[in-house]
Amino acid sequence: MIQKFSLYALALGAALSLGSCGNDNDKSSKLEIRLMDAPGDFQRVVLDVRQIEVHLKEESNPDGWQTLPFTAQAINVLEYVNGRSALLVSTDFAPGDLKEIRLVLGPDSYVIGTDGQQYDLKTPSGQTSGVKLKLDQANLRENETFQLLLDFDVARSIVERGNWRPGNDKKERYLLKPVIRVIAQAINGGLRGTVTPAAALPEVLAIRSSIVPADTFSTRADGSGAYQFFGIPSGTYTLKYFPSATAPANQPAYQQKTVSGVVVTNNNVTQVQNVPLN
Structure with missing residues (x-):
C-alpha cells in the first residue's frame, strides 16, 4: 500500500509567505540554507565549513559574491539523514536571483571509518576557491522565505586513493570531492x-x-x-x-x-x- 502525507510541516524547498504585515516599503526576503545527507559506510563524516557565500551575478562575472552570516563549524553530516537537516543560514535578504552558492572548507575535515580509525579528508579545491554549486530558478520574492537544501552525497563525495594500503599514512587515504545536489523552492x-x-x-x-x-x-x-x-x-x-x-x-x-x-x-x-x- 502507498499512502501520501502533507509536506506542510516540513517545508522543504517551498517558498513560504511571511504575510502582509509591516511597512509596504520594506522590500525584503528571508533566505534559509540547510544541509542534509544519506547514511554512508562511515561512523562519522565531519566537514570543516568556514564560510558560505552566494553569487548574485552571472558565473563569468567575478563580482557579486556576498558572504552570508554563518558561524564556522565542524558538521557531522551523518547526523542529518532521513528527513533531519542542519540549519546553516537564516537571514534577511534582498529580493532577486541567486546564481551560485559557495562553501569554503577548512583543512580539518575528516572521517571515522567502520574500523574506528580517523582519516583526514583532503579537499583539492574546497579549501581555496570553495565548492561552487549552480542554482537554477532561485528567485527570492518580496516578503517570502526561500529555502535551499544542500543534499550531500557521501558515497560519491569521499574517494579512496587507489594506491593506498593498510599501514600507509592515514592522512593520505581519502579525498573529499563534494557532490552536492541543491533543492530549491518548488521541488x-x-x-x-x-x-x-x-x-x-x-x-x-x-x-x-x-x-x-x-x-x-x-x-x-x-x-x-x-x-x-x-x-x-x-x-x-x-x-x-x-x-x-x-x-x-x-x-x-x-x-x-x-x-x-x-x-x-x-x-x-x-x-x-x-x-x-x-
Whole structure:
C-alpha cells in the first residue's frame, strides 16, 4: 500500500509567505540554507565549513559574491539523514536571483571509518576557491522565505586513493570531492519506507521512470531499516534495493528487490509499504 502525507510541516524547498504585515516599503526576503545527507559506510563524516557565500551575478562575472552570516563549524553530516537537516543560514535578504552558492572548507575535515580509525579528508579545491554549486530558478520574492537544501552525497563525495594500503599514512587515504545536489523552492516531493531485516542495510535507488532519460536518486536505509527521500521531483518512480550486508549463516540470504509504480507529487510524502529483503 502507498499512502501520501502533507509536506506542510516540513517545508522543504517551498517558498513560504511571511504575510502582509509591516511597512509596504520594506522590500525584503528571508533566505534559509540547510544541509542534509544519506547514511554512508562511515561512523562519522565531519566537514570543516568556514564560510558560505552566494553569487548574485552571472558565473563569468567575478563580482557579486556576498558572504552570508554563518558561524564556522565542524558538521557531522551523518547526523542529518532521513528527513533531519542542519540549519546553516537564516537571514534577511534582498529580493532577486541567486546564481551560485559557495562553501569554503577548512583543512580539518575528516572521517571515522567502520574500523574506528580517523582519516583526514583532503579537499583539492574546497579549501581555496570553495565548492561552487549552480542554482537554477532561485528567485527570492518580496516578503517570502526561500529555502535551499544542500543534499550531500557521501558515497560519491569521499574517494579512496587507489594506491593506498593498510599501514600507509592515514592522512593520505581519502579525498573529499563534494557532490552536492541543491533543492530549491518548488521541488518538494518526497517518499519514505522501511525494509526488513534492517541488518541488510540496503542502498535504495529511486528512479524516475516517467521521463527520458530517467532521473536516479540514491540513499541508504539506516540501522532501523528506514529510508527517506526529500526534495525529489514529482513523477512515477521505480525503487531498487541493494543489500550491502551479508545475512548470518542461519538465515535466508538477503535479496535485491524492485518496487514499481511509486507516484510522487509536490507537497506530499509518499509512504511505501515495508519491503522484505529475504
